[in-house]
Amino acid sequence: MMGQVIAGEIDKMGILYERYKMPLYAYFFKLTHGDNQSSEDLVHTVFYRAIIYKNSFTCKGSFKNWLFRIAHNTGIDHNRKIKHVRNYKTEVHATHTAVYENNELEKNEVQIILEKAMDMLKPDERELLILGKIECLKYKEIADILGITESNIKIRIFRALKKLKDAYTKLEKTRYEKTGS
Amino acid sequence: MIKKLFIAASLLTVLLPATYCQSEQLVINLSPGSIPGLLTFENPKGSIRVTGYDGDVILISGTLRYSDAEIPASNGMRRIEQNAIDISAEVKGNNIILLCKTTGKTVDFDIKTPRNFSLKLRSLDNGDVEIININGEIEVENANGDISLENIAGSAVLSSVHGKISAVFREVNTASPMMLTSFEGDITITLPGSINARLKMKSENGEILSDFDIKPVKRQPVVRNVEDTRIYSLEDWVIGSINAGGPEYIIRTYNGNVYIRKKQSL
Amino acid sequence: MLIQNWKKRDMKRQDLKEKFFELIRGDLSPEEEEKVIKDLEKSGISRDEIKSLRSVDQLIEGMATPEPSDRMDKRFYTMLEDEKKKSLLGEPDVKVKRHFMVNLVRPGLRIAAGIALFLLGWFASGWSGSAPGGNKQMANLTDEVIQLKETLILTMIQQNSSVERIKAVNMVSEFDNADSQIIESLIGVLNHDSNDNVRLLALEALVKYSSVPEVREGLVKSISMQTSPMVQLRLAEVMIALSEKRALPEFEKMLQDASLNYSVRGKMNEAVAVLL
Numbered sequence: 001m002m003g004q005v006i007a008g009e010i011d012k013m014g015i016l017y018e019r020y021k022m023p024l025y026a027y028f029f030k031l032t033h034g035d036n037q038s039s040e041d042l043v044h045t046v047f048y049r050a051i052i053y054k055n056s057f058t059c060k061g062s063f064k065n066w067l068f069r070i071a072h073n074t075g076i077d078h079n080r081k082i083k084h085v086r087n088y089k090t091e092v093h094a095t096h097t098a099v100y101e102n103n104e105l106e107k108n109e110v111q112i113i114l115e116k117a118m119d120m121l122k123p124d125e126r127e128l129l130i131l132g133k134i135e136c137l138k139y140k141e142i143a144d145i146l147g148i149t150e151s152n153i154k155i156r157i158f159r160a161l162k163k164l165k166d167a168y169t170k171l172e173k174t175r176y177e178k179t180g181s
Numbered sequence: 182m183i184k185k186l187f188i189a190a191s192l193l194t195v196l197l198p199a200t201y202c203q204s205e206q207l208v209i210n211l212s213p214g215s216i217p218g219l220l221t222f223e224n225p226k227g228s229i230r231v232t233g234y235d236g237d238v239i240l241i242s243g244t245l246r247y248s249d250a251e252i253p254a255s256n257g258m259r260r261i262e263q264n265a266i267d268i269s270a271e272v273k274g275n276n277i278i279l280l281c282k283t284t285g286k287t288v289d290f291d292i293k294t295p296r297n298f299s300l301k302l303r304s305l306d307n308g309d310v311e312i313i314n315i316n317g318e319i320e321v322e323n324a325n326g327d328i329s330l331e332n333i334a335g336s337a338v339l340s341s342v343h344g345k346i347s348a349v350f351r352e353v354n355t356a357s358p359m360m361l362t363s364f365e366g367d368i369t370i371t372l373p374g375s376i377n378a379r380l381k382m383k384s385e386n387g388e389i390l391s392d393f394d395i396k397p398v399k400r401q402p403v404v405r406n407v408e409d410t411r412i413y414s415l416e417d418w419v420i421g422s423i424n425a426g427g428p429e430y431i432i433r434t435y436n437g438n439v440y441i442r443k444k445q446s447l
Numbered sequence: 448m449l450i451q452n453w454k455k456r457d458m459k460r461q462d463l464k465e466k467f468f469e470l471i472r473g474d475l476s477p478e479e480e481e482k483v484i485k486d487l488e489k490s491g492i493s494r495d496e497i498k499s500l501r502s503v504d505q506l507i508e509g510m511a512t513p514e515p516s517d518r519m520d521k522r523f524y525t526m527l528e529d530e531k532k533k534s535l536l537g538e539p540d541v542k543v544k545r546h547f548m549v550n551l552v553r554p555g556l557r558i559a560a561g562i563a564l565f566l567l568g569w570f571a572s573g574w575s576g577s578a579p580g581g582n583k584q585m586a587n588l589t590d591e592v593i594q595l596k597e598t599l600i601l602t603m604i605q606q607n608s609s610v611e612r613i614k615a616v617n618m619v620s621e622f623d624n625a626d627s628q629i630i631e632s633l634i635g636v637l638n639h640d641s642n643d644n645v646r647l648l649a650l651e652a653l654v655k656y657s658s659v660p661e662v663r664e665g666l667v668k669s670i671s672m673q674t675s676p677m678v679q680l681r682l683a684e685v686m687i688a689l690s691e692k693r694a695l696p697e698f699e700k701m702l703q704d705a706s707l708n709y710s711v712r713g714k715m716n717e718a719v720a721v722l723l
Binding site: 021111155169 | 465467504507508510513515516518523526527530595598602603
């Protein structure tokens with residue numbers, strides 16, 4: 001299908017957009033901690049790059065993997081850019097934890113703790129867990145996207161999951177200690 | 182998905198008393214997804230001619246320019262030509278790479294491709310490159326020989342060391358820059374009268390002529406800092422726009438004239 | 448014997464990891480699940496641990512994501528149309544298909560998105576300075592856009608098509624200051640690009656930043672890497688203009704090559720005379 005896109009039928013990119021826009025949006029949404037605006041921008045960047053770099057797709061391998069590779073790189077660029085902004089946010093976050101929690105009445109408590117726990121992982125660990133949950137991606141494809149072996153991927157996901165679990169348990173404990181329930 | 186096609190097609194040898202030429206042919210079938218595609222070919226010695234046509238097959242024919250067979254051997258023996266031309270092709274999606282081993286002999290290539298194709302061609306010695314009826318991006322480098330483009334829709338990046346460049350465009354790709362440079366030879370580019378482009382031209386030892394209404398812009402000063410000295414000079418290109426201006430066409434020759442022609446509608 | 452044991456143990460570990468993933472995927476029957484859990488227990492992961500890992504995994508699965516806004520689709524389809532228009536070869540009969548989504552969006556957003564897309568498109572189309580005061584526009588743009596443009600350039604410069612690489616080099620020329628990454632890629636293009644025209648363009652772009660020491664060093668080193676007479680000649684002209692004495696030994700080396708183009712030889716001789 002990508003061959004036809006290279007063939008100048010840029011229209012076809014629309015069909016591919018419809019197929020992958022939701023998984024990509026979800027990927028970025030989780031990666032950016034729920035930043036809707038940035039997620040939309042990043043999805044757009046991915047498809048824009050896909051159109052103008054279409055010549056670098058060599059029909060060896062799947063288009064899906066290629067697209068997610070662009071997404072992976074776009075995500076890294078984005079993180080690099082907002083790194084200094086995030087450091088500031090984390091500082092503010094730490095000192096106002098109590099206020100933050102009380103205001104988030106709408107959000108599921110479990111979700112809040114999970115997000116905080118995810119935050120405590122390294123960016124590549126977090127990304128692995130997010131990629132692992134994208135329905136249309138098999139582990140083999142994730143391996144191809146990130147350029148690592150499949151067994152390596154599984155080991156890393158396992159370790160990241162363990163780290164997440166430990167962080168989650170710790171946060172849960174602290175929370176209950178605070179509220180005394 | 183790399184398909185390697187090796188020469189096996191037909192071997193045409195015409196045995197005539199006066200002329201004896203050896204030529205080889207190769208046929209590449211293209212899937213619909215491979216059109217438009219990109220054909221890449223470098224001929225170490227000899228010319229390349231590419232003609233676009235309505236079809237989905239690439240036809241390649243290589244002919245030895247000179248043949249040893251005419252030189253009579255001794256003792257009444259006839260010389261039998263050994264395979265002087267080795268053509269092969271790799272097809273990767275819509276990228277077609279032609280490879281040619283000619284063991285130092287001059288071989289002229291005649292290639293027919295589908296009209297909608299981009300080309301990346303190079304001739305290292307002893308030949309002209311001629312392209313006719315193509316819609317796509319054209320890239321040619323020729324060391325010793327002319328470059329001639331006829332009835333093209335698309336864009337061109339051409340360079341020739343010793344040779345003339347002539348490019349006639351039926352349409353241009355409105356967003357693509359172009360570059361035509363030659364060291365020794367005139368450059369003539371013929372463009373449709375309605376296009377919008379910005380021309381950047383220079384001829385060290387020649388003139389620039391055009392029948393377009395190109396108003397050159399005032400030369401911009403250029404300032405360069407060299408250690409503690411600031412050097413002021415004037416922009417050494419002639420810059421002007423055709424109609425509303427647009428992508429940049431750089432046309433430069435060292436020894437030769439530059440002609441920018443308006444395509445005459447028939 | 449020892450190594451074989453290690454290998455066996457690693458393979459077993461590997462198998463267990465595979466089994467673990469099958470477990471959390473829910474692909475196994477209750478009996479198979481029990482077997483896997485027992486195996487994992489044997490290798491030192493407690494049942495509780497497995498349980499909590501599974502539940503955390505399910506939590507990640509449950510992370511809800513909302514729907515994106517209409518804007519995302521609209522932006523994409525507008526961009527698609529623009530790109531399609533750009534690639535058309537001017538055939539008069541082609542009708543550009545408008546996706547039905549495009550008509551659903553409020554005009555205000557359309558204009559804002561249009562301007563953003565226009566800026567990106569302006570960069571990508573390689574129109575260097577065709578608008579008057581091009582450089583002034585550069586100064587008003589935010590860092591983010593400049594960053595995006597740099598990433599774009601670095602990727603475009605690796606494209607198979609010379610036109611794309613030319614566009615990339617043209618985009619660089621729009622920067623007033625180029626950072627070292629960009630300069631490095633330009634020097635790379637000057638020394639290694641397969642197309643002599645692109646090399647020539649990179650040379651012109653580098654000349655603009657000739658006040659930067661890395662650029663001058665790069666230009667000097669580049670002299671012995673060029674085979675195209677046009678590039679060789681232009682490089683010699685540049686060295687003369689910059690009075691770059693370090694180029695002297697490079698030119699003397701080149702002049703020893705008997706096959707050097709006659710006009711290039713003349714220019715290099717001139718350079719040697721000037722730089723002495």
